[in-house]
Amino acid sequence: MKKLAGLVLLIMLFASTLPAQKSEITVPLRFDQYHSLDQVYEALRALNKAYPQLTTLETVGKSEEGRPIMALTVNNPKTGPALDKPGIYVDGNMHGNEIQGGDISLYLLDYVLGNYGKNPEMTSLVDKAALYIVPVVNVDGRFHFMTDANSPDSNRSLRITVDDDKDGLFDEDPSDDLDGDGNICTMRKKDPFGPYKSDPEDPRLMVRIKPGEKGEWSMLGEEGLDNDGDGRVNEDGEGYVDPNRNWGFDWAPPYVQGGSGEYPFSGVGLKALAEWTMARTNIAFAWSFHNNGGMILRGPSRKGLGEYPPQDVAVYDYLGKQGERIIPGYRYMISWKDLYTTYGDSGEWITQTMGAYFYCAEVFQGESEAFKGVSERPEPGSPREEAVRGMFSEGVSDRERIKFSDNVVQGELYKPWKPFKHPDYGDVEIGGWVKMSSRLGAPFMIKDLVHRNAMAVLFSAKHLPEVALDVTEVKALGGNLYRVRTRLANPKALPTMSYLAQKVNLYPKDVLKVSGAGAKIVAGGLLLDPYRDQVAYKKDKPEVQFLVVPGFGKVEHQFLIEGKGEITLKYESRHGGKLAKTIKLE
Ligand SMILES: [Ca+2]
Ligand SMILES: [Ca+2]
Numbered sequence: 001m002k003k004l005a006g007l008v009l010l011i012m013l014f015a016s017t018l019p020a021q022k023s024e025i026t027v028p029l030r031f032d033q034y035h036s037l038d039q040v041y042e043a044l045r046a047l048n049k050a051y052p053q054l055t056t057l058e059t060v061g062k063s064e065e066g067r068p069i070m071a072l073t074v075n076n077p078k079t080g081p082a083l084d085k086p087g088i089y090v091d092g093n094m095h096g097n098e099i100q101g102g103d104i105s106l107y108l109l110d111y112v113l114g115n116y117g118k119n120p121e122m123t124s125l126v127d128k129a130a131l132y133i134v135p136v137v138n139v140d141g142r143f144h145f146m147t148d149a150n151s152p153d154s155n156r157s158l159r160i161t162v163d164d165d166k167d168g169l170f171d172e173d174p175s176d177d178l179d180g181d182g183n184i185c186t187m188r189k190k191d192p193f194g195p196y197k198s199d200p201e202d203p204r205l206m207v208r209i210k211p212g213e214k215g216e217w218s219m220l221g222e223e224g225l226d227n228d229g230d231g232r233v234n235e236d237g238e239g240y241v242d243p244n245r246n247w248g249f250d251w252a253p254p255y256v257q258g259g260s261g262e263y264p265f266s267g268v269g270l271k272a273l274a275e276w277t278m279a280r281t282n283i284a285f286a287w288s289f290h291n292n293g294g295m296i297l298r299g300p301s302r303k304g305l306g307e308y309p310p311q312d313v314a315v316y317d318y319l320g321k322q323g324e325r326i327i328p329g330y331r332y333m334i335s336w337k338d339l340y341t342t343y344g345d346s347g348e349w350i351t352q353t354m355g356a357y358f359y360c361a362e363v364f365q366g367e368s369e370a371f372k373g374v375s376e377r378p379e380p381g382s383p384r385e386e387a388v389r390g391m392f393s394e395g396v397s398d399r400e401r402i403k404f405s406d407n408v409v410q411g412e413l414y415k416p417w418k419p420f421k422h423p424d425y426g427d428v429e430i431g432g433w434v435k436m437s438s439r440l441g442a443p444f445m446i447k448d449l450v451h452r453n454a455m456a457v458l459f460s461a462k463h464l465p466e467v468a469l470d471v472t473e474v475k476a477l478g479g480n481l482y483r484v485r486t487r488l489a490n491p492k493a494l495p496t497m498s499y500l501a502q503k504v505n506l507y508p509k510d511v512l513k514v515s516g517a518g519a520k521i522v523a524g525g526l527l528l529d530p531y532r533d534q535v536a537y538k539k540d541k542p543e544v545q546f547l548v549v550p551g552f553g554k555v556e557h558q559f560l561i562e563g564k565g566e567i568t569l570k571y572e573s574r575h576g577g578k579l580a581k582t583i584k585l586e
């Protein structure tokens with residue numbers, strides 16, 4: 001008994017000296033590993049707690065499995081309500097396995113909030129704009145990708161079962177983690193008639209045999225069993241409703257667009273997110289973070305939608321080129337033309353139903369795992385460069401990537417092949433690229449990734465419209481008549497309404513309203529030429545003018561006002577904010 005009490009005391013003493021079990025997320029956040037879903041939630045709560053005056057934490061909606069989809073809004077209420085300012089929206093991790101967007105979103109928040117009051121650029125941004133950040137759209141996907149055994153390419157779907165092989169059973173035969181290591185790797189089998197042989201340069205890799213050569217291996221695909229005994233292996237995995245093909249604009253049924261779901265917004269979380277987003281009518285710019293390939297994509301996502309108006313293309317080109325400079329290696333591209341056609345994606349939805357400008361960033365570049373010294377790089381345009389490019393799809397070969405794994409992350413990305421007794425195939429081997437490889441940068445590269453991508457977002461945030469209203473002239477014309485000239489100027493790239501939104505009359509244009517208790521607005525209109533007094537007077541209601549302030553430009557009006565006293569000018573715009581000015585006629 002005494003012995004036991006002593007032991008208990010010893011354990012208690014020992015326990016009290018141990019660090020806390022739960023990892024606490026504190027501000028400033030750290031970016032030395034990818035955040036788990038719980039850590040994303042924790043980080044958002046920590047940011048909200050650290051900056052209560054500037055942030056609002058909300059649950060946008062719940063996922064298929066009941067997990068909250070969280071949004072953190074950044075707005076300084078002292079400079080006005082969020083809806084009265086231009087807004088920028090950012091989301092990430094729509095595909096469950098594309099987790100970087102969650103970390104980029106957290107970094108963006110941490111950077112902007114942490115620099116408020118310190119860095120004048122960030123202070124000005126927070127005072128002038130509203131930021132709506134949804135780090136993880138596919139919360140079930142992030143949870144299951146990080147918790148369960150996966151390949152780099154699995155667990156992308158919404159958690160809605162789909163009968164992929166049309167046998168009446170749903171998700172009945174997914175891949176299986178046969179060796180229990182948390183990865184869905186690859187199976188290979190010794191086979192003298194197989195189409196592959198060991199790579200002479202690195203026997204862990206396989207290369208296709210040339211005609212006449214003797215084979216060595218058959219590749220059996222992802223680790224797995226014939227779970228339902230139908231004779232096929234891994235034929236109906238988790239899902240598949242693609243969260244980026246289920247949006248309610250230009251949606252197409254699954255026989256046209258694979259993975260689009262039974263109907264648009266059949267994903268309950270996506271539907272809730274769309275409703276939440278639509279209520280934020282000030283959103284003028286949106287970014288969505290996916291992987292991979294190193295791309296900044298703009299729409300249209302389908303050729304048949306037609307090219308965007310040239311003025312919008314000019315905005316995209318300006319910001320897209322800048323993005324290429326901020327994130328070296330990324331290419332600014334048009335999604336349907338330079339990548340592929342999609343129906344029902346989130347970008348076209350936000351562009352066409354909210355009139356926002358939109359980029360989809362495909363983060364992670366294979367080139368970041370190249371294994372070549374500067375003197376080994378072929379000259380651009382040389383025959384050797386052509387040969388290298390022809391050999392490897394992404395420009396970086398598996399030979400290089402495996403050396404990167406061996407020497408830069410000490411083997412973390414590739415599992416050595418190990419024998420396994422398979423119930424159907426007999427003696428096989430399991431090995432190859434692990435879950436946290438291929439589309440995800442190694443943890444030591446996270447900081448660079450999140451910083452550069454966040455800075456590309458901030459460049460576009462700094463180009464949200466920033467309208468100034470000035471009265472440029474008040475001239476007494478005799479009697480009680482006055483000529484008043486106004487100027488609405490915008491030094492930023494974004495206009496106060498996209499030209500696409502104008503073209504389809506998506507919503508009312510900006511309004512400039514002139515009023516005064518002791519005054520009558522006799523005439524008013526667009527000032528075409530201030531020097532020659534050319535004005536396009538509006539026929540009815542001259543006190544209300546509809547307009548758009550262009551990017552890097554201005555719009556001027558002229559009013560003829562009869563009367564005396566205070567005159568109020570009010571400007572209201574969905575994406576350009578709200579302004580008011582008072583002048584006195586005397
Ligand atoms: Ca099935
Ligand atoms: Ca399925």
Ligand SMILES: [Ca+2]
Pocket residue numbers: 149176177178179180181182183184185223
């Ligand atoms: Ca495994």
Ligand SMILES: [Ca+2]
Pocket residue numbers: 173225226227228229230231232233234235
């Ligand atoms: Ca099966």
Ligand SMILES: [Zn+2]
Pocket residue numbers: 094095098244290291
């Ligand atoms: Zn994606």
